[in-house]
Structures are given as C-alpha cells and as structure tokens.
Amino acid sequence: MSKITQSFGVNVFNDVVxxxxxxxxxxxxxxxxxxxxxxxxxxxAEVVANAxxxxxxxxxATHFTHWFQPMNGRTAGKLESFISPKKEGTAITEFSGxxxxxxxxxxxxxxxxxxxxxxxxxxxxxxDCTSYAFLVEDEGGAVLYIPTAFxxxxxxxxxxxxxxxxxxxxxxxxxxxxLRLLGNGVSSRVIPMVGAEQxxxxxxxxxxxRRKDLIYAGRTLIGAKPxxxxxxxxxxxxxxxxxxxxxxxxxxxxxxxxxxxxxxxxKEVAPNQYEIAPVFTNANVAADHNQIIMETLxxxxxxxxxxxxxxxxxxxxxxxSGKHVNFSLMTNDGINLFDPGKTPHDNLQFLLFxxxxxxxxxxxxxxxxxxxSNPGNDHRLGANEAPPxxxxxxxxxxxxxxLEQIEKGEIISSRGREKLETGVITLPVLKKDTTDRNRTxxxxxxxxxxxxxxxxxxxxxxxxxxxxxxxxxxKLGEFADRLQNSKDVIKEAKNIIxxxxxxxxxxxxxxxxxxxxxxxxxxxxxxxxLKSSVDxxxxxxxxxxxxxxxxxxxxxxxxxxxxxxxxxxxxxxQLLIEAxxxxxxxxxxxxxxxxxYMKDLAKASFELKNMGFNAEVQLDLxxxxxxxxxxxxxxCDALKKLISQAESFEEDSYNKACFIKDNIFTQMxxxxxxxxxxxxxxxxxxxxMPTYGDIMFN
Ligand code: ADP
Ligand code: MG
Numbered sequence: 001m002s003k004i005t006q007s008f009g010v011n012v013f014n015d016v017v018x019x020x021x022x023x024x025x026x027x028x029x030x031x032x033x034x035x036x037x038x039x040x041x042x043x044x045a046e047v048v049a050n051a052x053x054x055x056x057x058x059x060x061a062t063h064f065t066h067w068f069q070p071m072n073g074r075t076a077g078k079l080e081s082f083i084s085p086k087k088e089g090t091a092i093t094e095f096s097g098x099x100x101x102x103x104x105x106x107x108x109x110x111x112x113x114x115x116x117x118x119x120x121x122x123x124x125x126x127x128d129c130t131s132y133a134f135l136v137e138d139e140g141g142a143v144l145y146i147p148t149a150f151x152x153x154x155x156x157x158x159x160x161x162x163x164x165x166x167x168x169x170x171x172x173x174x175x176x177x178x179l180r181l182l183g184n185g186v187s188s189r190v191i192p193m194v195g196a197e198q199x200x201x202x203x204x205x206x207x208x209x210r211r212k213d214l215i216y217a218g219r220t221l222i223g224a225k226p227x228x229x230x231x232x233x234x235x236x237x238x239x240x241x242x243x244x245x246x247x248x249x250x251x252x253x254x255x256x257x258x259x260x261x262x263x264x265x266x267k268e269v270a271p272n273q274y275e276i277a278p279v280f281t282n283a284n285v286a287a288d289h290n291q292i293i294m295e296t297l298x299x300x301x302x303x304x305x306x307x308x309x310x311x312x313x314x315x316x317x318x319x320x321s322g323k324h325v326n327f328s329l330m331t332n333d334g335i336n337l338f339d340p341g342k343t344p345h346d347n348l349q350f351l352l353f354x355x356x357x358x359x360x361x362x363x364x365x366x367x368x369x370x371x372x373s374n375p376g377n378d379h380r381l382g383a384n385e386a387p388p389x390x391x392x393x394x395x396x397x398x399x400x401x402x403l404e405q406i407e408k409g410e411i412i413s414s415r416g417r418e419k420l421e422t423g424v425i426t427l428p429v430l431k432k433d434t435t436d437r438n439r440t441x442x443x444x445x446x447x448x449x450x451x452x453x454x455x456x457x458x459x460x461x462x463x464x465x466x467x468x469x470x471x472x473x474x475k476l477g478e479f480a481d482r483l484q485n486s487k488d489v490i491k492e493a494k495n496i497i498x499x500x501x502x503x504x505x506x507x508x509x510x511x512x513x514x515x516x517x518x519x520x521x522x523x524x525x526x527x528x529x530l531k532s533s534v535d536x537x538x539x540x541x542x543x544x545x546x547x548x549x550x551x552x553x554x555x556x557x558x559x560x561x562x563x564x565x566x567x568x569x570x571x572x573x574q575l576l577i578e579a580x581x582x583x584x585x586x587x588x589x590x591x592x593x594x595x596x597y598m599k600d601l602a603k604a605s606f607e608l609k610n611m612g613f614n615a616e617v618q619l620d621l622x623x624x625x626x627x628x629x630x631x632x633x634x635x636c637d638a639l640k641k642l643i644s645q646a647e648s649f650e651e652d653s654y655n656k657a658c659f660i661k662d663n664i665f666t667q668m669x670x671x672x673x674x675x676x677x678x679x680x681x682x683x684x685x686x687x688x689m690p691t692y693g694d695i696m697f698n
Pocket of ligand 2: 197324451
C-alpha cells in the first residue's frame with residue numbers, strides 16, 4: 001500500500017472498520033439502514049455505539065460530539081467526554097446506543113427563525129448513520145465526530161441536513177417510479193451524487209490582523225485598486241508559492257485522514273485564489289465533506305501564518321469565490337441517470353431525466369436562485385463576473401440540436417452520424433470536453449452531470465442540493481403519474497420529452513451569460529432576474545414554492561417560514577455589521593491618519609513658503625484632500641444616520657432588509673468611493689492599513 005492509500009480514511013469509522021468490529025448480524029442490519037433507509041433498532045445502536053467508542057478511544061479520543069449543521073450554514077457540536085464516574089471514585093468509559101442516536105444540546109441560541117421559543121428551547125440531534133463518524137485530531141486532542149441532524153422538540157428541522165436527507169428520499173422515491181415504469185426492476189434506490197469544488201483566498205495572517213474589515217466582515221469594505229490586478233498572477237506566484245504548497249500538502253493529508261478525497265488545484269483567476277475539489281459522493285456526505293473542507297482550510301491556514309477567506313467577494317475588482325456543485329442522480333447499482341448512454345433504451349431514460357431537469361429548473365428558477373443567495377453572493381452574481389443572477393441551463397450544441405429535432409418531431413439524428421430509425425430516440429455518446437466549454441452558465445450540463453455554479457463559496461451546499469432534489473422529485477413524480485396512466489409508456493415518454501422542450505426551452509441558453517445582450521434576451525423570454533438576495537428571498541414563501549416543499553415532505557410551512565426569517569435576519573445582521581465596521585474604520589483610523597497627514601503637509605508648506613519656495617504642490621494636494629475628506633465625512637455621517645434608522649426599524653424583517661439594501665448597501669458604496677480616492681493620494685506611510693497591493697502581492 002502506498003503512503004496515501006495507507007493514510008486515507010484512517011480516522012473514519014467506515015465500512016471496513018464496521019465489518020471488522022461489529023458482529024455479522026449487527027453489521028448486516030446497520031448496512032440495511034445505511035443503504036436502504038430501514039429503521040434502526042435499539043439493540044443495533046447499542047452494539048455500534050460500543051464498537052465506535054472502543055475504536056475512538058484506541059485512537060486516543062477522549063470526547064465525542066454530535067456534529068450538526070444549524071441554519072447559519074456552519075457546523076456546531078458540544079464536546080462530551082466518554083468518562084462515567086463510579087461511586088468509589090474511579091471512572092469507566094461509556095457510550096450508549098442512546099447517546100449515539102440522540103443528543104440534546106443546549107442549543108437555544110442557534111438561529112431558528114421563530115421555530116423555537118426560548119421556553120421550549122429543546123433541540124435534538126439525531127445520528128445520520130449514512131455519513132460515517134470520524135475522528136478529528138488537533139491541539140485539543142482527538143474527538144469523535146458523529147454526523148447528526150438537528151430538530152426541535154416537535155420534530156421541525158432546525159438545520160440544513162434534515163431537509164437535505166428528506167429531499168434525497170423524495171427524489172429517490174420518484175426517480176424509482178420512473179425507472180420501474182421504464183422497465184428497470186433492479187435498482188432499489190436513486191442517490192443524488194455531488195462533487196463540490198470550493199474556491200478560496202489565502203492571505204498573510206499579519207496583514208489580515210491589520211484589516212478590521214476582513215476581521216469583522218470577512219471582506220474588504222474599502223481599498224483602492226492596485227496599479228495591476230488579476231493580470232499579475234505570475235508575480236504573486238513567485239513570492240508565496242512555497243508557503244501555499246506546504247499549506248496544500250497539509251490540507252490533503254488532513255482531509256484524507258478523515259476520508260475526504262481531496263484533490264487540490266490552483267485556480268488561475270485572482271491573485272491568492274485557489275480551488276479544492278474532492279471526488280463526488282452521496283449528496284449528504286458531500287455536504288458534510290464540504291463543511292469539513294471549509295473548516296480544515298481555516299484551521300490549517302492558521303498554522304501556516306495564513307488566513308483563508310471563504311467570503312464570496314473579499315476584494316473588489318478581482319474575481320470572487322464560488323462553489324461549483326456538480327450534481328447527478330445515480331442508482332444504487334451504479335447507473336448514472338444523466339449519462340446519455342449508448343442504447344436507445346438508455347437514451348429515452350436519459351432524455352426523460354433531462355426533461356425533468358429542464359422543466360424543474362424553469363418552473364423553479366426562483367428557488368434555484370434563492371438556494372444560491374447570501375449577502376456575499378450579492379457582490380458576485382450578475383456583477384459582471386461569475387454567473388449572472390439569471391438562472392438558465394447550458395446544454396451544449398449537440399444536445400440542444402437533438403432537443404430541437406425532438407420538438408419538431410423530426411427524425412432524430414445527430415450531427416456527423418448516420419440517420420437513425422424513425423422514433424428511436426438515440427444520442428451520440430457525448431464527450432465531456434465537447435460540452436464543457438461554456439464557463440458563464442449558472443447551470444451547465446457537463447457530459448454526465450450538471451454543474452451548478454452559482455453557489456456561494458462560504459455557504460453550505462445543502463440548500464442548493466435540497467432544492468435540486470426537490471424539484472427533480474416533483475417533475476419525476478409528475479412524469480411517473482403520466483406514464484402510469486398511459487397505455488403506451490414509450491410513446492408517452494416521448495410526448496413528455498417533446499412537450500417539455502416546447503414549453504420550457506426558454507431556460508436553455510448556450511451563449512455568453514456575462515453579456516449585456518443576454519440580460520435583455522432573458523427579459524424577453526420572461527426569465528427571472530433577481531438581482532439581490534433580498535429580492536430572491538421573498539419568493540421562498542410563494543404558494544407555489546411552499547406547496548412544492550410540502551408535497552414532498554421536505555419542509556413544512558413552519559420550517560419554510562423559519563428559513564425565510566433566518567435568511568432575512570442573516571442579511572440584516574451581516575449588512576449592519578459591515579456598515580458599523582465601515583464607520584468605525586473611518587472614524588477611528590482614517591480620520592486620525594488623514595488629519596495627521598494634513599497637519600504635516602500644512603507644516604511643510606508653511607515652512608517651505610517661509611523659506612521662499614512657492615509650495616504650490618503641497619498646497620494643492622492639501623486642498624484636494626481637504627475637499628475629499630469633507631465629502632467623505634458627510635457621507636459617513638449619512639451612513640451613521642441610516643444605521644440608527646435601521647436599528648430602530650419597527651417593520652417586519654423583509655421591509656427592514658429592503659430598507660438596508662436600498663439605503664445602507666448603496667450608501668456604503670458611495671462612502672467607499674471617496675475613501676478609495678483618499679487612499680490613492682495619501683502618502684502610503686500615513687494610510688492606516690495594508691492596501692490591496694500589500695494584501696495581494698506581498
Ligand atoms: P471541472 O472541469 O469542473 O474541474 P471535473 O471533472 O474535475 O470538472 O469534476 C469536478 C467535480 O465534479 C469533481 O468533484 C468530480 O468528482 C465531480 N463529478 C464528476 N462526475 C460526477 C457525477 N457523475 N456526479 C456528480 N459529480 C461528479
Ligand atoms: Mg468546475
């Protein structure tokens with residue numbers, strides 16, 4: 001075994017470990033729960049808990065934690081030791097089946113959007129046995145992490161994982177119905193597969209510490225453009241390459257140990273920006289792994305004198321970060337349902353699944369957009385970079401051409417290949433690289449999977465995947481109903497495909513998503529263009545969307561409203577933090593620094609004049625600074641006023657968020673411009689913080 005394969009998964013309570021350590025009958029039962037969703041009985045849990053504890057303790061663990069993913073999009077968990085004191089003053093280690101299955105963290109201060117009142121603050125964590133438990137080792141010792149879902153006393157989901165798991169059930173159920181009707185009697189489960197590419201920035205820790213905006217807001221709120229921007233990659237390469245390489249090596253090692261199949265690569269877009277991508281896996285595991293990746297990036301960066309920025313737009317003027325969520329549906333026996341395949345039968349199936357995507361994405365553009373919304377992404381989507389805020393699907397020429405032919409009811413043929421028999425729906429085997437040319441599409445077919453490129457870099461991928469699963473469950477269910485009620489399944493399947501293309505082709509766009517023409521064209525097509533997250537969020541509670549989630553038991557009304565509240569509150573809080581940070585930086589750092597510089601300039605001009613020089617340069621500069629400074633100060637006052645207005649705003653969160661978006665967001669831009677102008681003309685020795693140049697090219 002090589003070193004890599006030896007260390008891969010050593011800290012995971014995975015299948016191999018389970019098989020080794022569990023009695024066969026228990027192992028078989030647990031596997032049934034993991035693979036088929038069969039309920040777990042108490043006896044099995046008891047034995048598994050004990051084996052898990054022994055394994056963890058042998059590896060040096062002292063504590064375990066129920067690891068969950070609250071609605072703030074991060075992860076949480078309370079550490080509990082395995083110690084159980086005895087009367088005679090000694091202690092033994094204990095971990096019961098009950099402790100494995102259920103936890104009761106005092107979790108009243110996680111965002112719940114009104115789902116729990118404080119007097120009923122109880123929240124429960126419930127073991128998700130489909131995601132392996134793992135051991136995290138760091139300075140604080142070794143801790144057994146047990147992936148869990150988090151819900152309230154009444155069973156409402158308080159986290160991101162529960163809806164994701166429910167949506168996986170929903171899509172599996174409906175996809176299986178379609179497969180059965182098409183004659184597949186073998187597969188017993190359909191699993192959404194996800195591979196999430198993660199982008200991030202790395203900057204020097206010492207520099208980070210001197211930027212209050214990065215500390216408080218995760219992004220720079222001010223900063224003049226350096227003389228050169230993204231084109232200087234090679235420059236930056238030279239200086240920190242070694243450091244980053246060492247960082248990446250450690251990232252790989254850490255991730256492999258906990259079973260995350262990382263493969264890193266450098267992203268050549270913005271200075272100091274990188275990307276890491278694991279190999280795809282089951283959606284819920286991929287969501288867990290993406291959280292582990294983010295946490296590991298932050299932790300390991302710190303050890304290397306670096307800070308990892310996961311924010312969507314840490315710097316103005318250079319590219320921001322996103323997550324590319326690669327998505328497909330796969331049967332438990334390994335058939336990728338988005339693979340065009342070779343035989344006509346497979347292709348009909350493929351086209352039907354493709355139709356479900358086309359119809360679902362068109363009908364639920366708003367939900368797709370919401371699932372990629374957070375305050376940070378407002379600086380990315382539609383901002384001349386990254387995908388636009390308009391949702392559309394890229395299919396590539398070949399596939400689009402085939403769909404066009406299907407729509408017209410023509411003999412189905414493919415370019416460069418011989419004509420095929422009438423009525424036989426077939427496709428050329430698509431080469432991945434021939435389809436993956438368009439980088440500007442928010443939702444691109446890339447050969448045998450879709451790549452959802454709007455997802456925010458700092459967010460959990462769960463929302464995005466939950467929405468994809470749910471809309472697919474809905475469309476596949478709809479198709480299954482029709483197939484079930486028809487006499488000729490094949491004919492009906494073709495009808496569905498043809499109709500879908502006819503009615504929903506507006507969502508297909510293969511051109512340049514960044515162009516101005518597309519925005520106009522999309523408007524003509526009647527596609528939504530929800531420019532900010534606040535605009536998008538209100539669609540979450542539309543009847544159509546609430547019905548969808550309820551229909552598939554992914555979220556009930558209360559749970560939807562709570563998410564709506566949490567999103568709005570998150571927006572409000574984040575923007576107020578940013579605005580207050582900006583005021584603080586201006587008042588406490590910029591005003592004193594500019595004043596000092598002005599004083600020194602004044603002194604210098606006075607002395608120069610006394611010596612008989614004309615000192616015009618100094619005086620001109622002084623006048624310019626004085627003028628800019630006054631204007632900036634006025635705008636800062638205006639921002640302060642808006643902040644207090646927002647803080648005492650009485651209306652509901654939606655209106656408050658709108659007020660902030662329409663006033664504070666724009667006011668911050670106005671103030672920023674003036675501050676950036678000041679930065680451009682101030683002596684660098686007086687500027688109170690590292691500049692963009694210092695951060696990006698140090
Ligand atoms: P890119 O050109 O975008 O880098 P890659 O082939 O490197 O594309 O894949 C990017 C991600 O997509 C990886 O995480 C990979 O594991 C994942 N991926 C590949 N095939 C599938 C699939 N069928 N379903 C889901 N994800 C997949
Ligand atoms: Mg990609």
